[in-house]
Amino acid sequence: MEHNIVITGTFLDEITTDIPSNNWGPEEWDRDFASMREMGIKRVFMIRAGFNRFLAYPSRFIPQKRKTYPVHQDFIRLFLQLAEKHGMEFWPGNYVGHNTRGEYFNDLDFDKTVADEIWEHYGQRSPAFGGWYFSKEIGRCEARETEIFLKLASHCKKISGNKPIMVSPYISLLPDVPRNAGGHIPEWMEPPMDFSLFREEWDKLFRSLAGGVDILAFQDGYIPYLYFGEICRIMKELGEKHGIKVWMNCESFDRDKPFRFPPINWNTMRCKLESAAEAGIREAITFEYSHFMSPYSLWPSAGHLRKRYMEWKNQPEQPVGLP
Amino acid sequence: MEHNIVITGTFLDEITTDIPSNNWGPEEWDRDFASMREMGIKRVFMIRAGFNRFLAYPSRFIPQKRKTYPVHQDFIRLFLQLAEKHGMEFWPGNYVGHNTRGEYFNDLDFDKTVADEIWEHYGQRSPAFGGWYFSKEIGRCEARETEIFLKLASHCKKISGNKPIMVSPYISLLPDVPRNAGGHIPEWMEPPMDFSLFREEWDKLFRSLAGGVDILAFQDGYIPYLYFGEICRIMKELGEKHGIKVWMNCESFDRDKPFRFPPINWNTMRCKLESAAEAGIREAITFEYSHFMSPYSLWPSAGHLRKRYMEWKNQPEQPVGLP
């Protein structure tokens, strides 16, 4: 028996902000791509092409506009080469940065030029270039942001012969459930929720992305398990209504431990996957394989998470009951 | 020369609250039990049979009373089988949860029914069933709690042909010594302590548990080293007075580092063990082997802690002096 949902993609995180580096070179990344492929991953998404002063590739454009650090490793080139070698797709992210007021800056022309640079120097030359991931994370329907998304999507599709666009929003509009380090959520902290406002707002968001965005992989990290099924069902329904494919971005790290972040408990990941599958979602990507599911991770428990996932993926489910 | 104290037991933590999961399956747990046995561990204590929505076994009763997550792994069954295989005793814990006011809930009938379920489906069928661990942690003599302990103890003994009961209280009534992340306790923070109030309160607690509880393994984690010897002596003395066996619950994780929790420094663990041995305590259990002493742990330094412990256990002590 096959499960109805599988993990087919992972983010790649090398413009590290809050995840400690594995300090891998090309050889270690090659080994990791091989192990991803073997687990069933066919698409890799670069979390960002740059973050404030850190750049993931030797851009000529960005350093003219923003102060940046020297670039010693061209991750876009490396990841594209490895994607080709292992028969996978590579999707680059955008540059993300703060403006002088400390807010995320929005600049359509800037984003377009970065896309041009990536397409010209990498995308058009590689059969592994799969599409565009838009790194900015949204969770509400804010006109200014979704407008930029649509215009940028249109530009990216034009230059790339219509390659698809993916976004990965966070789930907003939930009751304020504290996720304290070190504890699980007791039941009294998950009050019954009225999903009508939620559905209404997300309907607007889907509508405002339709025609530009092809895939929406919602982040599952902040969804209390009590609401999980219903939220997956709403996402799936709205995706069908607006012609956007819905995937689950299934976090493989644990937000509920006293330190941030170890690999997640397999049991929790399995609950999330099965809950999404029941709602009709068929594809998951994860943030992210190399730290939280890889046998080569900084965290030795990551490889065991992968092992548990593979057992579940390959074996018929066995019901567990009292002996 | 043999040391006067040895580690003969460990907790098992798979209803993880604040410890990240090793993500082990039956094969990895088997390997770990073998390595515990080889270190001298003959008893394993399950930290909890359930915690809020998480269950360690596929209870039929608990989900009728509390919202719980699906159970994919029957840890009581697995741990009992491995205990049998490796010639060890298994002691289950209770279910621990919060009520709607966010307090730990106390319900004697609930606890009794869980004990019945565990005895009927696991305990009575397995020669490895060693006794009952009561998961609720107390540190003061509160009548309502100790009364429930006594009644539950009486029930558990009745159904199981008098299997013994263990509790593991935390040490209360110490001066308020801050345990700041990242630092050790400077001497000026450990003021001289008057132990008479301490002895009086613990005398009451031991008395209120006598006749029901057979073993008290006090948690050593919050005891400043300055008071360690005296507290061990008081525990030992009160245990003899009230007919309760006293063990040390020697924590193998470090509370004093900036992140919670790495394996403890061997030197600290050795100081604690030797201090307890001097006070006449002969047996220690630890919280817990699989994350903090196992060569297979998430933390690579855990295996080295085990190695240091084994050297100390097997070799005559060599005095260290200036060359």
Added chain:
Amino acid sequence: MEHNIVITGTFLDEITTDIPSNNWGPEEWDRDFASMREMGIKRVFMIRAGFNRFLAYPSRFIPQKRKTYPVHQDFIRLFLQLAEKHGMEFWPGNYVGHNTRGEYFNDLDFDKTVADEIWEHYGQRSPAFGGWYFSKEIGRCEARETEIFLKLASHCKKISGNKPIMVSPYISLLPDVPRNAGGHIPEWMEPPMDFSLFREEWDKLFRSLAGGVDILAFQDGYIPYLYFGEICRIMKELGEKHGIKVWMNCESFDRDKPFRFPPINWNTMRCKLESAAEAGIREAITFEYSHFMSPYSLWPSAGHLRKRYMEWKNQPEQPVGLP
């Protein structure tokens, strides 16, 4: 092509305060020294000879003055033996502790007696004894402290036949740039800095150490990258002016992640090394090899940091540009 800067030394941290122990014994330390030597390390500096109640060697003097824990491992002896075996120099640190008001205590006679003890029992007998590291960390020119440094330096040189003295101050007088866990510093948080006050204060500090201190290895951990080059140039210039050799204490751990502390990202370390090299600094030490660069570390990513460093050290630099 050779790089102009190399890592020739590391601290040794076994009086652990905020770094979790690797729990190594003599065999594991031997293996680690071999791997240090192979990376090019020729000097090891003990971070402290004692910290509050913890002692790194079985001092007879210190326990007469301060409450201390039993000593089970003589790290000065072990580290000296391993330094001899592997052809390296060993430099001991001092005892560091708090007084009853919670301040670091300063006591010249105490420090002298500890130095005497270390010289008599270890230093004079070992060809590997390289010099003295003064563990107290300063960052401003405070007369009381620098005076003690000078007097202690004079004493240590007298008893040891003029062995050199190293200090490792932190960089003070920077604009208050928050180093939030989990984020990088956006550009608007690094305001332009006027270095004249900085130069003036450090000129005083260098002057007050001249004649006693031989090497000043400044900590690079809190220096925003924007100021890195200029601060290295000022350090180098002041060192030449006052006859003190200037090294960089290049931290190999990351201060900017949500938990403290994983190994640093190689890219950041390389930026720091190259920036110092450009300013004319030729030698670096690191805090510290065994947790953050060793293949045997608690952190599996440490060995990869070492690998990246070795590649950089051994290979001609290849410019990275757009393909």
